[in-house]
Amino acid sequence: MGQVQNRGQIQNQAEDQQKIYQRWAPVYDRVYRSLLRDGHRTLARLAAGAGTDILEIGVGTGLVLSHYPRRSRVTGIDISEHMIAKAREKIARHKLFHVRHLQVMDAHALSFEDKSFDAVCLPFVITLIPEPERALDECARVLRPGGEIILASKLGDGAGLQGAIEDAVAPLARRIGWSSSFRISRITDWARASGFDAIEILPVFPNGFFKVIRLKRHSPNV
Numbered sequence: 405m406g407q408v409q410n411r412g413q414i415q416n417q418a419e420d421q422q423k424i425y426q427r428w429a430p431v432y433d434r435v436y437r438s439l440l441r442d443g444h445r446t447l448a449r450l451a452a453g454a455g456t457d458i459l460e461i462g463v464g465t466g467l468v469l470s471h472y473p474r475r476s477r478v479t480g481i482d483i484s485e486h487m488i489a490k491a492r493e494k495i496a497r498h499k500l501f502h503v504r505h506l507q508v509m510d511a512h513a514l515s516f517e518d519k520s521f522d523a524v525c526l527p528f529v530i531t532l533i534p535e536p537e538r539a540l541d542e543c544a545r546v547l548r549p550g551g552e553i554i555l556a557s558k559l560g561d562g563a564g565l566q567g568a569i570e571d572a573v574a575p576l577a578r579r580i581g582w583s584s585s586f587r588i589s590r591i592t593d594w595a596r597a598s599g600f601d602a603i604e605i606l607p608v609f610p611n612g613f614f615k616v617i618r619l620k621r622h623s624p625n626v
Contacts, residue, residue, distance in 0.1 A: 432464065432465050432467075432487070432490070433465055433467060433490075436467065437467060439609075439610070440467065440527075440528060440556075440614070441609070442608040442609035442614075443527065443528065443556040443608045443609070443614045443616060444467055444468045444471055444527060444556070445471050446556070446606060446608050446616045447468060447471075447525055447527050447554055447555075447556045447616055448468055448471035448472045448525075449471070450523075450552070450554050450604075450616065450618055451472065451476075451523040451525045451552070451554050452472060452473050452475075452476055452523075454522050454523035454550075454551055454552040454554070455521075455522020455523055455548070455550075455551060456475060456476055456477055456522060457476075457477050457479075457520065457521045457522045457523075457548075458472065458476055458477065458478045458479070458521060458522065458523045458524075458525060459478075459479050459480075459481070459514075459516070459520070459521040459523070459524045459525070459543075459546065460478060460479070460480040460481070460524075460525045460526075460527065461481055461482075461511050461524065461525065461526045461529060461539070461543070462481075462482055462483075462511070462526055462527060462528070462529030462532075463480030463481060463482045463487070463488070463491050463506060464482055464484075464487045464490075464491065464527075464529075465487055465490035465491050465494065466480070466490065466491030466492075466494040466495065466500075466503075467527075468525070468527050469491065469494065469495065469500050469503050470494075470498060470500060472502060472503075473502070474501070474502045475502070476502045477502065477504050478502055478503045478504060479503075479504055479505045479506075479507075479516075479521075480503065480505070480506045480507075481506070481507050481508070481509035481511070481514070482506075482508060482509075483508065483509070483510060483511070484508070485508050488506050488507070488508055491506055492506060511529075511533055511539040511542065512533070512534075512535055512538050512539055512542065513542065514542045514543075514545070514546055516546045517546070518545055518546060519546065519547065519548045519549070520546045520548070521546055521547055521548060521551060522547075522548055522550075522551045522552075523547075523551055523552050523553075523554060524543040524546065524547055524551070524552075524553050524554070525553075525554045525555075525556075526539075526543070526553070526554070526555045526556070526557075527555075527556045528556055528557050528558075528614075529557070530555050530557050530586070530591070531557050531558065531559075531586035536590065536594075537590075537594050540553065540591075540594050540598070541598070544598055544599075544600070544621070547621070549621070550620075550621070551620075551621070552618055552619060552620050553600070553618075553619040553620075554616065554617070554618050554619070555591065555616070555617045555619070556608070556614060556615070556616045556617075557586065557614065557615065558586070558613065558614055558615075559586060559587065559588045559591070559614075559615045559617070588605070588615065588617070591617055591619070595619050599621055599622050600619040600620060600621050600622065601619070601620055601621075601622060602617055602618070602619055603618050603619070603620050604616075604617070604618040605617050605618075606618075
């Protein structure tokens with residue numbers, strides 16, 4: 405019974421997110437383009453450094469897509485059809501031919517073969533996925549040996565006054581499609597348990613408020 409209830413709660417969360425993204429899709433770029441640009445550029449640069457075949461989870465309206473080098477082969481997924489539609493418009497308008505495929509898909513159940521990508525990127529989405537560890541397991545499954553998982557998000561350590569404020573405003577943040585109380589430790593704990601190292605945690609604009617994290621699987625020789 406508990407598992408059934410949990411699945412129902414997760415489905416409800418996903419449906420709520422789709423409604424939020426439907427409202428945000430027409431104005432998302434105007435609101436977030438400048439605010440997230442540094443994080444987007446950093447994420448795309450690190451992903452390109454890991455290899456050519458890149459999967460972006462939570463592609464949204466496609467704000468990151470222009471930052472990948474043209475030698476890349478980018479696949480993007482998102483849970484929102486409305487966001488994907490905006491991303492497709494952007495690809496056509498700016499001739500982003502390195503973006504090979506966009507698809508509506510659930511991050512918890514990727515339809516790709518094992519070991520398909522050199523890098524898996526999650527730009528400002530991990531805190532909103534109902535089961536982030538399950539989604540990261542899927543990222544690890546489709547990642548090639550030596551590849552990297554790269555996340556950009558608002559991630560705190562939960563300490564002091566800022567941590568208390570983050571917890572207090574979390575319900576309001578989620579209503580607009582954000583999260584304020586997701587902890588870095590949740591990512592690093594998953595990484596340790598799953599054979600990955602957090603090899604880099606980079607503060608980005610504004611003033612380190614957002615972070616970009618690189619995760620790389622342990623070398624088999626270690």
